Amino acid sequence: MSISKKSGSYDVIVVGAGAAGMMCAAVAGQAGKSVLLVDHASKLAEKIRISGGGRCNFTNLHATWQNFISDNPHFCRSALSRYSPQDFLNLVKRYRIAFHEKHKGQLFCDVSAEDIINMLRSECNAGQVSWAMPCKVLDIDRSPDGFVVTTEEKILMANNVVIATGGLSIPKIGATDFSYRIAKKFGLKVVEPRPALVPLTFEANDWAAFVSMAGISLEVDIETGSQKNKIVFREDLLFTHRGLSGPAILQISSYWQPKQSIFLNLLPEVALSTELIQAKTSSKKNLTNWLSAYLPLRLVEGLLAAHGFDGNLRIADMPDKRLQLLGEKINRWELIPNGTEGYRKAEVTRGGVDTRELSQQSMMSKKVPGLFFVGEAVDVTGWLGGFNFQWAWASGVAAGQGI
């Protein structure tokens, strides 16, 4: 699949120089293809730069296909198994980038996400990849020779085009709907995109009673879904002025559907109703004092007030029924969010180009040979914890090798 050497013609044009695009360009370039990488941003790979609080959680050692959400859940298995977290880690080690494991297999740079960007740039240079930045791609059309890529500056030709323009999250650093537009233009289905890994919000009136708890953080079990399709995470929860955030909420937000309940267990290791009822015979403490042995005092006071309990009442004087109810409020607190903080705050976009349209070997469109989709543009969304980058690397490599 080689195109003539005339100026402006390439074996591959990769649109989007983010995580997936750079990985794909480097692999294709190092395999001897002529590659042009085009991005409309003036600063390279801004999402990598801001990721992981500036230290880039670049992979997760325990990543498997089960850590990803998709309408076609098995699709990602092939690419993930052919390019594993260990493969990316070997690259990181080859560049002598210092890293550490934070928890649960999450690997972060010791110094800066900038190290990962520089590594990918060097890998592209090793593949003689050409760059066009800043340069916005406006449209893509088919031609008898391959594809015509129309940019703001000029018209380019390529045998293959890889769309690596990501999802809709964080529009202020350049996110666009380009991938979905191009997919639809070529007749490919798109699974409806929506914000994921995003804080959840509540009606201001419903939340008023909990505002005083803003800033409190604790480890919880969080659950959503139907009995048959239940998903539970144990992660840290953060109370905010507008609602809830922290890893627990970000994780569950990717599964949450509008109008659905979420359930919080604020004390996952304690069967609280039972403990409270047993304490009636042995404890002289009031509710606030007794509960503050388990939970932060400010949270105890806030929860008791919000759920209509008088913290000064002695446990021994309370009916079992009330203690049972209080236990349930803490072990299985039901909340119905009214929405999310949207793409402005979402770490990723759920949904995207329908994977049933793509080859799981190469990420190439089954209907349009030569047209590839990689990374977040595709309907494969990882959990929080380095999984989304692992998908970007693995899908980028699959396409880079498949061209």
Ligand code: FDA
């Ligand atoms: P990405 O969005 O990285 O790249 C797309 C590129 O396309 C951009 O450079 C954009 O400018 C360009 N583009 C768009 N339209 C264009 C057009 N028309 N013409 C030309 N160029 C165009 N994940 C993880 O695993 N670990 C982490 O620590 C974090 N942390 C994190 C923090 C924050 C704040 C966010 C927002 C996200 C994360 N993520 C993360 C998610 C991760 O950043 C994300 O999944 C990947 O960057 C997706 O990589 P892509 O290459 O697919 O898209």
